[in-house]
Amino acid sequence: MTQTQSEYEPSAIEHARRSFRIQRKRKSTLVAIASTLLFSLVVAIGLVSTPGWERVTESFFNIEVGIEAFPRILEGIWLNLRVLFFTTISVVVFGLLLALLRTLRNPVFFPLRLFAHGYVDFFRGLPLIIVLYIVGFGIPGLRLEWLGRIPVEVLGTVALTLTYSAYVSEVFRAGIESIHPSQRLAARSLGLSYGKSMRLVVLPQAIRRVAPPLMNDFVALQKDVGLISVLGAIDAVRGAQIEVATYANFTPYVLAGILFVLLAIPTVRFTDRISAKLAQREQSGSAL
Amino acid sequence: MTDIDWSKPRLRATGIRKNYDERVVLGGVDLEVYPGQIVALIGSSGSGKSTLLRCLNLIEQIDDGQIWLEDQDISAPEVDQDLVRQEIGLVFQSFNLFAHLSILDNITLALRHVQGKSKEEAESIALRWLDRIGLADKSHSYPDKLSGGQQQRTAIVRAVALNPKLLLLDEVTSALDPELVGEVLELIRDLKQSGTTIVMATHELSFARDVADWVIFLDKGVIAEEGEAVEFFRNPREARTKEFLARLSGR
Numbered sequence: 320m321t322q323t324q325s326e327y328e329p330s331a332i333e334h335a336r337r338s339f340r341i342q343r344k345r346k347s348t349l350v351a352i353a354s355t356l357l358f359s360l361v362v363a364i365g366l367v368s369t370p371g372w373e374r375v376t377e378s379f380f381n382i383e384v385g386i387e388a389f390p391r392i393l394e395g396i397w398l399n400l401r402v403l404f405f406t407t408i409s410v411v412v413f414g415l416l417l418a419l420l421r422t423l424r425n426p427v428f429f430p431l432r433l434f435a436h437g438y439v440d441f442f443r444g445l446p447l448i449i450v451l452y453i454v455g456f457g458i459p460g461l462r463l464e465w466l467g468r469i470p471v472e473v474l475g476t477v478a479l480t481l482t483y484s485a486y487v488s489e490v491f492r493a494g495i496e497s498i499h500p501s502q503r504l505a506a507r508s509l510g511l512s513y514g515k516s517m518r519l520v521v522l523p524q525a526i527r528r529v530a531p532p533l534m535n536d537f538v539a540l541q542k543d544v545g546l547i548s549v550l551g552a553i554d555a556v557r558g559a560q561i562e563v564a565t566y567a568n569f570t571p572y573v574l575a576g577i578l579f580v581l582l583a584i585p586t587v588r589f590t591d592r593i594s595a596k597l598a599q600r601e602q603s604g605s606a607l
Numbered sequence: 608m609t610d611i612d613w614s615k616p617r618l619r620a621t622g623i624r625k626n627y628d629e630r631v632v633l634g635g636v637d638l639e640v641y642p643g644q645i646v647a648l649i650g651s652s653g654s655g656k657s658t659l660l661r662c663l664n665l666i667e668q669i670d671d672g673q674i675w676l677e678d679q680d681i682s683a684p685e686v687d688q689d690l691v692r693q694e695i696g697l698v699f700q701s702f703n704l705f706a707h708l709s710i711l712d713n714i715t716l717a718l719r720h721v722q723g724k725s726k727e728e729a730e731s732i733a734l735r736w737l738d739r740i741g742l743a744d745k746s747h748s749y750p751d752k753l754s755g756g757q758q759q760r761t762a763i764v765r766a767v768a769l770n771p772k773l774l775l776l777d778e779v780t781s782a783l784d785p786e787l788v789g790e791v792l793e794l795i796r797d798l799k800q801s802g803t804t805i806v807m808a809t810h811e812l813s814f815a816r817d818v819a820d821w822v823i824f825l826d827k828g829v830i831a832e833e834g835e836a837v838e839f840f841r842n843p844r845e846a847r848t849k850e851f852l853a854r855l856s857g858r
């Protein structure tokens with residue numbers, strides 16, 4: 320039986336090295352904490368001593384107004400969450416479809432590839448707010464009887480999907496192209512069709528690889544759902560706007576903002592976690 | 608020597624040509640492989656060995672010639688190529704195991720999704736093969752946790768588990784550390800014993816002499832010389848062959 324690591328007694332030199340490292344780490348941590356505290360203190364004193372500080376706290380951090388406005392904002396954020404849910408699903412589906420179209424090599428599919436290419440260029444360049452206006456006011460403007468009256472949140476979902484699919488398809492495409500051709504070759508040589516080798520071999524690896532940038536786009540979408548308020552949907556932002564008008568006080572905006580941030584934090588943490596895990600798998604020595 | 612069924616070739620290729628742009632990589636190759644036969648394909652780097660094997664597996668489209676698998680002309684344009692490929696296994700120099708799948712799932716993937724076998728059936732076939740190569744206890748490991756020799760043996764088994772009519776091996780030991788070559792050659796020897804029909808590109812001349820029945824020497828995309836293995840190595844006729852054999856054994 321060989322000796323296990325826990326039974327092993329390190330040499331005196333290794334002991335000295337270890338205690339030196341621990342001391343150095345402790346010192347760095349103390350310096351970091353002290354400098355952070357000092358910086359925060361300076362900023363805080365600077366803010367409080369400004370001539371308008373009183374007025375700003377009154378109009379942005381008014382507790383009573385916050386409590387009054389809270390229910391409507393909460394109801395609004397529920398709408399944002401529903402829009403987020405449906406947009407995410409349609410963006411994944413549509414984005415993946417666009418990415419697959421762009422990777423088709425057969426000349427037969429040239430027109431489809433060209434369409435996908437043009438689409439991505441167009442919607443990556445067009446500001447989201449303009450897409451929202453065009454979809455939100457343009458589609459109802461067509462007065463298509465058979466469509467009936469489309470709820471604004473649906474129009475918002477469509478607009479967000481149009482823009483975000485363009486971004487997400489590029490992420491998917493980068494992922495697909497990062498998978499070495501030999502993987503697809505091996506799949507095809509076993510008799511898997513193009514579609515099956517994509518679905519069973521290439522995509523699972525590609526999606527794993529681009530999970531961090533995909534999550535990043537999700538975080539961006541999480542706050543951009545607030546833009547549907549420009550169409551008149553009573554979401555958290557619009558709800559806050561109404562309350563601001565009622566109380567002539569900006570606290571509802573701050574409140575809505577805080578809710579959006581709270582919503583984003585779990586996603587951001589989760590993204591960091593999977594990024595770290597992937598990095599750990601891909602390369603050792605990443606601590607350097 | 609194991610029994611070779613000489614009544615009808617398993618694979619027959621005639622006048623295979625392949626160009627990349629203006630370069631002629633295969634300049635009309637004829638080939639017959641009989642059931643149970645092991646054919647060794649030798650030749651210097653760039654002579655077209657890999658290209659020939661890829662053409663036979665229909666991964667590359669040939670520019671002229673014909674390929675028959677038993678009675679079927681598999682070079683005909685209306686042929687379902689995916690169906691043909693599962694009958695002709697191809698194993699690469701660089702293993703190419705699926706990185707996101709366990710060893711077991713690497714083997715079951717095509718059994719399930721090409722041959723339509725149930726998960727249980729596919730796994731029992733895969734486990735039988737893994738047992739045979741002594742990797743049953745690694746069935747849930749991922750490829751990057753295996754040695755090169757273990758990966759390559761898994762890749763070979765992944766192809767033979769589909770019970771192909773023909774197995775093509777493209778320099779399967781060339782990317783391995785010298786001490787790992789033996790275990791892969793051992794598996795090929797074992798497959799020969801059980802009657803697998805194999806065409807293998809290789810630089811392992813002594814192995815080719817021991818195990819192959821027929822040797823083909825490819826030079827600049829054409830067959831420069833071929834013959835029964837023992838005779839081929841003992842008595843090469845062409846000057847080019849002699850030079851090649853001398854160069855390789857002199858390494």
Ligand SMILES: Nc1ncnc2c1ncn2[C@@H]1O[C@H](COP(=O)(O)OP(=O)(O)O)[C@@H](O)[C@H]1O
Pocket residue numbers: 627632650651652653654655656657658659
């Ligand atoms: N996809 C390709 N495109 C262009 N040339 C290629 C391609 N594949 C192989 N070749 C060329 O064909 C020749 C034969 O290559 P190959 O079949 O790999 O030879 P071998 O396997 O005997 O070393 C080489 O000169 C190589 O450069």
Ligand SMILES: [Mg+2]
Pocket residue numbers: 656657658777778
């Ligand atoms: Mg080669």
